[in-house]
Amino acid sequence: MSGPERLDLVKLVKDPNTRIIVTCGSGGVGKTTTAAAVALLGAEAGRRTVVLTIDPARRLAQSMGLVELDNTPREVKGVENGQLFAMMLDMKRTFDDVVLEHSTPDRAQAIFANPFYQSLSSSFAGTQEYMAMEKLGQLAAAHEWDLIVVDTPPSRSALDFLDAPNRLGRFLDGRMIRLLTAPARAGGKAYLKVVTASVGIVARAFTRVIGNDLLNDLAAFVSALETMFGGFRERAEHTYELLKAPGTAFVVVAAPEPDALREASYFVERLSDESMPLAGLVLNRTHTIAPAGDLPALTAARAGAAAESLTGSGPATVLAQAALRVHGEIAAAAEHDARMAKRFSAAHPEVSVVTLPALPVDVHDIDGLRTIGALLSAN
Amino acid sequence: MASSSTAAPHVAADAQLVPGISPTARLHIVTGKGGTGKTTVAAALAMAMASLGRKVLLVEVEGRQALAQLFDVPALPYAEHKLATAEHNGQVWGLAIDAEAAMIEYLEMFYGLKRSARGLKKMGAVDFATTLAPGLRDVLLTGKVKEAVTRIGNNGRPAYDCVVLDAPPTGRIRQFLNATQEVANLTKFGPISRQSEGVIEVLHGPKTAVHIVTLLEEMPVQETVDAAIELSAAGFAMGTIVVNRARPTLIADGQVGPDGSVDLDLLAAGLREANLPDGYAGPLAAQMADYAQRQELQEDTTRRLDEVELPRVELPDLNPPVELGELNELAHCFLVGGGE
Numbered sequence: 001m002s003g004p005e006r007l008d009l010v011k012l013v014k015d016p017n018t019r020i021i022v023t024c025g026s027g028g029v030g031k032t033t034t035a036a037a038v039a040l041l042g043a044e045a046g047r048r049t050v051v052l053t054i055d056p057a058r059r060l061a062q063s064m065g066l067v068e069l070d071n072t073p074r075e076v077k078g079v080e081n082g083q084l085f086a087m088m089l090d091m092k093r094t095f096d097d098v099v100l101e102h103s104t105p106d107r108a109q110a111i112f113a114n115p116f117y118q119s120l121s122s123s124f125a126g127t128q129e130y131m132a133m134e135k136l137g138q139l140a141a142a143h144e145w146d147l148i149v150v151d152t153p154p155s156r157s158a159l160d161f162l163d164a165p166n167r168l169g170r171f172l173d174g175r176m177i178r179l180l181t182a183p184a185r186a187g188g189k190a191y192l193k194v195v196t197a198s199v200g201i202v203a204r205a206f207t208r209v210i211g212n213d214l215l216n217d218l219a220a221f222v223s224a225l226e227t228m229f230g231g232f233r234e235r236a237e238h239t240y241e242l243l244k245a246p247g248t249a250f251v252v253v254a255a256p257e258p259d260a261l262r263e264a265s266y267f268v269e270r271l272s273d274e275s276m277p278l279a280g281l282v283l284n285r286t287h288t289i290a291p292a293g294d295l296p297a298l299t300a301a302r303a304g305a306a307a308e309s310l311t312g313s314g315p316a317t318v319l320a321q322a323a324l325r326v327h328g329e330i331a332a333a334a335e336h337d338a339r340m341a342k343r344f345s346a347a348h349p350e351v352s353v354v355t356l357p358a359l360p361v362d363v364h365d366i367d368g369l370r371t372i373g374a375l376l377s378a379n
Numbered sequence: 380m381a382s383s384s385t386a387a388p389h390v391a392a393d394a395q396l397v398p399g400i401s402p403t404a405r406l407h408i409v410t411g412k413g414g415t416g417k418t419t420v421a422a423a424l425a426m427a428m429a430s431l432g433r434k435v436l437l438v439e440v441e442g443r444q445a446l447a448q449l450f451d452v453p454a455l456p457y458a459e460h461k462l463a464t465a466e467h468n469g470q471v472w473g474l475a476i477d478a479e480a481a482m483i484e485y486l487e488m489f490y491g492l493k494r495s496a497r498g499l500k501k502m503g504a505v506d507f508a509t510t511l512a513p514g515l516r517d518v519l520l521t522g523k524v525k526e527a528v529t530r531i532g533n534n535g536r537p538a539y540d541c542v543v544l545d546a547p548p549t550g551r552i553r554q555f556l557n558a559t560q561e562v563a564n565l566t567k568f569g570p571i572s573r574q575s576e577g578v579i580e581v582l583h584g585p586k587t588a589v590h591i592v593t594l595l596e597e598m599p600v601q602e603t604v605d606a607a608i609e610l611s612a613a614g615f616a617m618g619t620i621v622v623n624r625a626r627p628t629l630i631a632d633g634q635v636g637p638d639g640s641v642d643l644d645l646l647a648a649g650l651r652e653a654n655l656p657d658g659y660a661g662p663l664a665a666q667m668a669d670y671a672q673r674q675e676l677q678e679d680t681t682r683r684l685d686e687v688e689l690p691r692v693e694l695p696d697l698n699p700p701v702e703l704g705e706l707n708e709l710a711h712c713f714l715v716g717g718g719e
Binding site: 026027028029255257258259260262289290291292293294295298306307309310312314315316317318319320321322323324325326327329330332333336360361362 | 443664696
């Protein structure tokens with residue numbers, strides 16, 4: 001067993017051809033921290049780097065100088081030999097900007113005032129992903145950055161990042177939206193003529209479920225947005241193409257746990273289906289035992305048995321017992337993690353992997369990010 | 380597997396649920412930050428209640444088929460399936476609620492619209508509706524949960540003694556639970572408005588309890604504290620904080636110095652008593668230093684949890700993949716008594 005090839009993130013961030021790195025993975029695996037650490041690696045390798053974060057932990061955000069959502073890249077202090085900028089996505093404002101860009105001021109105001117726009121722009125599942133892509137498109141178009149690192153929104157599935165923008169585009173251009181809003185657009189009477197009887201029944205059933213008021217709001221919203229339909233879809237498609245372009249690399253982040261690795265597998269397969277470039281997998285929070293030179297590694301079972309065998313109550317005995325129990329915990333976790341990693345690599349032998357150890361404490365400053373960078377570059 | 384060496388623990392006839400898990404609650408909602416093990420905890424809780432002889436429905440709503448994975452059964456269709464049996468004739472049934480299927484069921488039930496429902500599906504209307512109408516997806520999902528909670532079986536008794544919901548993560552939980560209320564505000568009339576009252580009544584009722592799963596780490600604990608405050612302010616009855624994958628306290632005061640140092644000579648002497656060569660002392664000491672930091676963080680985060688005045692249940696780290704045997708072991712953490 002040779003194992004998977006090692007993912008060399010230092011080489012990746014230093015490569016002048018790498019323009020965009022997207023970190024993805026399911027929630028709770030350390031995606032944001034990894035994105036920030038990778039961005040710092042790039043910046044300290046002398047590349048002008050910006051990291052787009054989405055919903056970072058408060059203290060990590062503060063340490064990078066991000067105090068509010070403001071959609072403006074801010075320079076991060078404490079970076080050595082380079083420049084790192086960070087920004088936090090303001091979903092609502094990004095959406096507002098897109099609307100402003102694609103319509104007249106009057107129309108824009110009508111759109112902003114609509115209750116549907118308000119919920120769509122602040123809580124629609126998928127808006128965050130769409131807007132992250134939108135922002136990425138803007139950053140890439142600005143030609144201001146050597147390297148853009150994007151952290152993807154926390155979602156139940158890593159695939160949402162790829163699917164949501166399309167879903168939003170499809171939805172805004174959908175057949176259903178046209179059908180349901182036909183009365184408002186064509187005037188009530190013309191409605192029945194445009195749709196066939198059976199579709200009419202369906203639409204009426206639908207109306208009954210949603211309710212009439214709601215439908216009228218929706219119709220008003222859609223007619224106001226109508227001029228933008230092409231805009232939205234085109235933009236989503238354009239950014240999607242950007243993700244396939246040379247210079248983009250995906251880094252999948254996972255923890256050595258079945259759910260996270262299953263998500264990672266889906267994502268790896270999807271990227272390959274879409275011919276999108278996968279750099280590799282960061283296997284975060286991996287437990288390893290400290291090597292003991294030439295001595296054979298103590299297994300969890302052996303450490304446990306040794307701890308049991310100690311019966312005295314002197315300080316040496318008690319200390320050794322505690323040390324062996326600690327080792328037992330770590331070794332059991334390490335054995336488990338190694339099994340998980342092996343299982344993933346057996347299914348995806350082509351994916352290069354780098355492991356990050358489970359750190360005893362959370363990262364919330366630049367030094368912590370630099371430590372992660374060093375761990376990513378080690379050996 | 381560690382569990383194969385220990386016999387399946389026996390649940391005594393007079394065992395009870397731990398304080399905080401109300402024995403009369405009909406709906407247990409389990410939330411928590413992503414990656415904290417919500418599904419496992421929800422399943423363990425369901426197993427615990429089943430082991431008291433109850434018929435329990437375990438529900439998932441995120442389309443992940445996590446229950447099927449956990450119980451090692453084929454992907455669950457939109458139908459209730461028996462997942463496991465327990466002592467005292469207890470049963471755990473599973474249901475993966477899918478918004479699209481729930482909507483079609485809803486249309487059929489309220490309008491007899493079988494044909495139209497199929498048409499809607501073909502046109503992508505359901506996808507449309509559930510993605511657009513704010514919270515409609517959540518309305519459908521919670522509507523189905525309410526239906527399962529209030530369903531009456533042939534014998535005139537509730538179809539399930541209780542329902543355990545593997546709910547969306549803390550970041551979305553309030554939005555999820557309040558979706559019905561918000562849609563009800565938008566539509567003053569119509570069937571959704573009529574149906575919503577019943578849903579709000581169940582979710583906000585005294586027979587519902589919300590449990591939050593956390594790890595003893597900074598971010599999950601922060602989210603737990605925030606969610607607990609937010610949810611109880613929103614009028615939900617709170618149950619317990621479930622501390623998952625807690626690591627045992629192994630290091631005593633003074634064994635590791637504030638700088639992470641360990642008395643290597645003393646450790647080597649102790650290891651010799653266990654017939655282990657001195658060479659292990661260095662690496663074991665380094666691991667102790669790490670573990671001490673982690674242990675301290677656990678203690679700090681535990682103190683942060685004290686801000687929330689809710690009973691706590693602690694589950695050990697069994698190193699997943701958790702399977703049925705381990706689930707039973709975890710289920711015991713929700714039980715007390717039973718003269719063993």
